[in-house]
Amino acid sequence: MKIKTKVKDRITVIGFLLVPVILLLMFSYYPLMKLFQLSFTDWNGLSKDFHYVGFKNFKDVLGQKELFEVFANNAAYIITAIIQQFVGLFLAILLNSNLQKKNMFRSVIFMPYIINGVAVAFMFNYMYDYTNSPVNVIIRALGFESHQIHFLTASYFSNFALSFISFWKYVGFTMVIFIAALQSIPGEIYEAARVDGADFKQTVRYITFPNIKGMVEISLLLSINGALQAYFEPFMITKGGPNGRTDTFITKSLALAFDYKKYGKAAVMGIILLVMILLIVAVQRLLLRGNKKE
Amino acid sequence: MSIISKKTKPKDDLMIKDTFIISNKAGRIASYAILIFFMILVFTPLLILLNVSLKSNQEYMLKGVYALPENILNFKNYAKAFVTGKFALGFKNTLILIGVSVPVSLLTGTMVAYAMGRFDFVLKKLMLLLFLVPTFIPAMTVTIATFTLIRNLGLYNTRLAGMLLYIGTDIMQIYIFLQFINQIPVALDESARIDGASRLRIYWSIILPQMKPALATGAILKVLGIYNDFFTPYMYMPKSNLKTVATALNSFAGDRMADWPLMSSAILFVAIPTIVMYIFMQRYIISGVTDGAVK
Numbered sequence: 001m002k003i004k005t006k007v008k009d010r011i012t013v014i015g016f017l018l019v020p021v022i023l024l025l026m027f028s029y030y031p032l033m034k035l036f037q038l039s040f041t042d043w044n045g046l047s048k049d050f051h052y053v054g055f056k057n058f059k060d061v062l063g064q065k066e067l068f069e070v071f072a073n074n075a076a077y078i079i080t081a082i083i084q085q086f087v088g089l090f091l092a093i094l095l096n097s098n099l100q101k102k103n104m105f106r107s108v109i110f111m112p113y114i115i116n117g118v119a120v121a122f123m124f125n126y127m128y129d130y131t132n133s134p135v136n137v138i139i140r141a142l143g144f145e146s147h148q149i150h151f152l153t154a155s156y157f158s159n160f161a162l163s164f165i166s167f168w169k170y171v172g173f174t175m176v177i178f179i180a181a182l183q184s185i186p187g188e189i190y191e192a193a194r195v196d197g198a199d200f201k202q203t204v205r206y207i208t209f210p211n212i213k214g215m216v217e218i219s220l221l222l223s224i225n226g227a228l229q230a231y232f233e234p235f236m237i238t239k240g241g242p243n244g245r246t247d248t249f250i251t252k253s254l255a256l257a258f259d260y261k262k263y264g265k266a267a268v269m270g271i272i273l274l275v276m277i278l279l280i281v282a283v284q285r286l287l288l289r290g291n292k293k294e
Numbered sequence: 295m296s297i298i299s300k301k302t303k304p305k306d307d308l309m310i311k312d313t314f315i316i317s318n319k320a321g322r323i324a325s326y327a328i329l330i331f332f333m334i335l336v337f338t339p340l341l342i343l344l345n346v347s348l349k350s351n352q353e354y355m356l357k358g359v360y361a362l363p364e365n366i367l368n369f370k371n372y373a374k375a376f377v378t379g380k381f382a383l384g385f386k387n388t389l390i391l392i393g394v395s396v397p398v399s400l401l402t403g404t405m406v407a408y409a410m411g412r413f414d415f416v417l418k419k420l421m422l423l424l425f426l427v428p429t430f431i432p433a434m435t436v437t438i439a440t441f442t443l444i445r446n447l448g449l450y451n452t453r454l455a456g457m458l459l460y461i462g463t464d465i466m467q468i469y470i471f472l473q474f475i476n477q478i479p480v481a482l483d484e485s486a487r488i489d490g491a492s493r494l495r496i497y498w499s500i501i502l503p504q505m506k507p508a509l510a511t512g513a514i515l516k517v518l519g520i521y522n523d524f525f526t527p528y529m530y531m532p533k534s535n536l537k538t539v540a541t542a543l544n545s546f547a548g549d550r551m552a553d554w555p556l557m558s559s560a561i562l563f564v565a566i567p568t569i570v571m572y573i574f575m576q577r578y579i580i581s582g583v584t585d586g587a588v589k
Binding site for chain 2: 009027028033038099111112116122125126137179180190225270278
């Protein structure tokens with residue numbers, strides 16, 4: 001009887017896991033291995049055959065000055081992402097207080113998160129129109145005509161204009177996450193602080209920050225992770241232009257593969273990004289462990 | 295039974311507790327001002343586009359972006375954009391992708407969670423690791439290899455490419471299901487087993503009904519995810535008769551960006567379905583994204 005149960009258990013487990021595991025191996029593990037294989041080849045994406053070229057692609061990619069210029073563009077996304085974390089936290093703190101209409105504020109500020117990204121990108125393409133941008137309309141109304149902003153031109157500022165789109169879309173998300181984190185701090189601690197006569201600033205400084213420090217660290221690392229993978233806004237709006245001024249690491253690697261047919265080099269770029277992200281994840285895990293020990 | 299199902303419902307109450315007390319008047323006014331500023335920031339682009347979308351082309355040429363439309367019920371641009379952009383096809387294709395991928399991914403996700411959460415087997419630790427590792431690998435980094443795979447499988451420019459990617463790569467969802475299944479008392483399974491129910495039967499008529507709240511949240515988030523996804527259809531199924539809402543909008547934009555009224559209406563009717571969904575299912579969406587992030 002017992003053996004029969006065991007056999008049945010095993011059949012159930014195998015039956016239930018078989019298809020998902022096959023999908024997992026196919027769409028998660030195989031591409032990863034394929035990426036490493038491609039990085040050692042000169043494949044052009046079309047021909048049947050290709051040659052192994054050793055570490056040539058790695059040397060070529062790492063030896064390119066352009067690679068680091070692209071990272072400079074990604075830096076704008078990283079800066080914006082960090083600002084987004086603090087703004088999100090600040091809004092969450094405001095919404096954790098005794099203000100009215102908190103649910104309404106939260107609902108509205110979170111809303112952009114669920115709007116179609118293509119729609120958002122094109123919407124901002126209009127918001128960044130030189131003559132019609134609401135920002136420039138206000139600047140003109142205030143009489144500073146010569147200070148109107150060129151949003152999407154060849155200056156470095158374009159990268160901030162593009163990364164602001166994802167700020168607009170995701171700051172409410174960050175806020176909602178921090179609201180949940182703040183709500184999980186036991187209320188008694190705050191009660192005690194209130195009894196002791198702590199004011200708003202003191203409460204935030206001595207109770208809130210120590211309690212959510214770990215959460216903030218992790219959230220910051222995740223946002224840097226996301227910023228390294230930024231591609232959507234330049235891909236939709238500027239196509240990396242003008243002249244590569246708004247290329248990010250990902251748009252560059254996609255262009256390398258699909259426009260220039262250099263799959264090997266594009267694969268190397270994928271690996272470099274992957275290694276950087278895994279390093280950040282490793283730091284995050286260490287922090288997580290450190291926080292748990294405390 | 296009723297006690298259990300109450301326990302496993304999502305937090306019905308998303309009310310925010312008053313943690314901080316802002317008592318001085320200046321502080322309260324400043325707080326409201328900041329929050330209202332962010333509300334305006336959210337609504338401004340949407341309202342500007344709405345304003346433009348209701349104008350005829352001549353009207354727009356003469357009066358520009360900010361003048362109010364002469365006829366606020368002028369939906370001609372919407373109709374024109376919908377037809378010329380072939381959005382009916384886009385909505386149909388998106389719905390097909392959703393209709394297949396969402397139920398199948400819920401099914402496979404809960405099956406994995408049931409097998410992992412309710413049975414002990416030799417390679418269980420390894421299995422969990424196998425499912426954990428990919429969560430650290432962002433899809434964008436391996437795109438080139440995934441593209442090669444899809445083409446080698448002969449799936450390029452087929453709906454199956456999108457469906458399989460939506461079903462096969464959503465591992466976070468499995469974790470959420472697993473957490474949820476661990477909260478359902480094992481006693482329920484055991485009493486059913488004593489009554490002679492098979493494992494398949496237990497999964498189908500005990501576990502799944504208990505998981506309704508998690509399934510609802512999972513389904514809603516997945517629908518949003520697929521509707522909003524641009525990259526998968528753009529990359530793996532670019533053929534014109536497979537265009538989804540997102541890729542149809544992108545193709546429609548092509549060289550029409552100068553036509554503000556027409557584009558504004560296209561942008562808005564692509565944006566509106568999820569906004570409507572959000573208005574009605576806010577609670578599930580907000581608690582769903584929080585559960586996913588604060589793991």
